[in-house]
Amino acid sequence: MKRPIVLTGITTSGSPHLGNYVGAIKPAIDASKKENNNSFFFLADYHAIVKTKDSKRIAQSTLEIASAWIALGLDPTQVTFYRQSDIPEITELSWILNTIAAKGLLNRAHAYKSAVQQNLAIKEDEDAGISMGLFGYPVLMAADILMFNAEVVPVGKDQVQHIEMARDIAQRFNHLYGKTFELPNAHIDQKTSVLTGLDGRKMSKSYDNTIPLFCTENQLKKYINKIKTNILEPGESKDPNDSIIFEIWSAFATEEETEFMRLAFKDGIGWGDAKRKLFHLINGSLIEARETYFQLLNKPEDIEEILNEGSKKARPLAQSRIKKIRESIGLKPLF
Numbered sequence: 001m002k003r004p005i006v007l008t009g010i011t012t013s014g015s016p017h018l019g020n021y022v023g024a025i026k027p028a029i030d031a032s033k034k035e036n037n038n039s040f041f042f043l044a045d046y047h048a049i050v051k052t053k054d055s056k057r058i059a060q061s062t063l064e065i066a067s068a069w070i071a072l073g074l075d076p077t078q079v080t081f082y083r084q085s086d087i088p089e090i091t092e093l094s095w096i097l098n099t100i101a102a103k104g105l106l107n108r109a110h111a112y113k114s115a116v117q118q119n120l121a122i123k124e125d126e127d128a129g130i131s132m133g134l135f136g137y138p139v140l141m142a143a144d145i146l147m148f149n150a151e152v153v154p155v156g157k158d159q160v161q162h163i164e165m166a167r168d169i170a171q172r173f174n175h176l177y178g179k180t181f182e183l184p185n186a187h188i189d190q191k192t193s194v195l196t197g198l199d200g201r202k203m204s205k206s207y208d209n210t211i212p213l214f215c216t217e218n219q220l221k222k223y224i225n226k227i228k229t230n231i232l233e234p235g236e237s238k239d240p241n242d243s244i245i246f247e248i249w250s251a252f253a254t255e256e257e258t259e260f261m262r263l264a265f266k267d268g269i270g271w272g273d274a275k276r277k278l279f280h281l282i283n284g285s286l287i288e289a290r291e292t293y294f295q296l297l298n299k300p301e302d303i304e305e306i307l308n309e310g311s312k313k314a315r316p317l318a319q320s321r322i323k324k325i326r327e328s329i330g331l332k333p334l335f
């Protein structure tokens with residue numbers, strides 16, 4: 001029986017944070033442990049250069065995110081774990097897909113639209129500071145996914161539109177050149193929403209508003225203490241649906257623990273108490289992985305070796321796929 005292909009990537013533009021963990025890393029590792037899957041996980045470094053021009057940050061982030069995946073239980077012998085830029089066929093496919101992706105489709109991408117809105121809000125030219133890389137970001141993502149014919153793509157809710165665009169582009173290609181690509185589906189952990197960051201916006205490496213996935217216990221406590229709350233006193237009933245603490249709690253907790261906290265909110269738990277409980281919950285889930293993570297950061301050569309092995313598995317597949325794709329669009333030897 002054909003094994004469903006699971007694929008996801010994380011942009012190497014900063015330190016991994018709690019949102020990356022609950023939205024992508026954890027569901028992806030869980031999915032990879034189902035026997036029947038064939039998983040591809042990668043470091044999206046060509047996406048990272050769209051988001052930051054800080055080359056040191058990108059190199060450090062690559063080490064941190066790869067170490068986080070491994071520390072959290074990804075088994076590189078069971079999955080294909082690689083760096084996007086080690087597989088040049090992906091960027092080649094991205095160009096091919098650019099020639100069929102409709103500009104109108106990309107005009108509707110949330111990230112591009114919000115960059116335009118921000119420009120208009122400050123009376124700038126609507127395209128100020130917007131690169132073609134940002135505009136074409138979803139096309140490169142489609143290439144990541146379609147290169148390996150992935151059907152299951154575990155991502156946070158913020159990425160759903162991109163997966164729909166990949167589907168759209170795949171359908172268009174199939175229509176023009178014959179069935180080539182499977183249509184991918186976003187897999188979203190129903191339990192977790194998009195986690196909110198310390199400033200009230202989506203938690204994101206791009207906003208410097210994150211709670212890092214791995215830091216010392218003391219730092220974790222400090223970050224949790226920074227989470228915004230309101231002025232309600234202990235003893236006053238609180239609305240769990242209007243609280244970042246409850247949101248993060250639910251992403252890490254079992255159903256029973258979530259119900260426990262919901263009741264505690266109703267009963268007027270104090271913010272200090274809620275933050276302490278949240279610290280213990282998160283710390284408990286990460287404590288073991290944290291140690292491994294910090295050890296791995298000191299062994300970049302081990303991580304490099306793992307990524308090299310990963311690209312040795314991924315590249316031949318990409319090469320044979322791109323050969324067929326080139327042929328189907330008419331790029332082939334003359335005889």
Ligand code: ADP
Nearest residue numbers: 010011019020023024155156194195203204205
């Ligand atoms: P960032 O916005 O921090 O740069 P990425 O774009 O690298 O994060 O996202 C990698 C994965 O982590 C994606 O699947 C994305 O949906 C998920 N993710 C990122 N931020 C969050 C969040 N705040 N809540 C849930 N999932 C998230």
Ligand code: TRP
Nearest residue numbers: 007008009010011044047141144
């Ligand atoms: N763009 C994704 C993000 O910012 C990361 C990513 C790149 C990705 N390529 C992908 C996720 C392919 C899933 C599939 O979150």
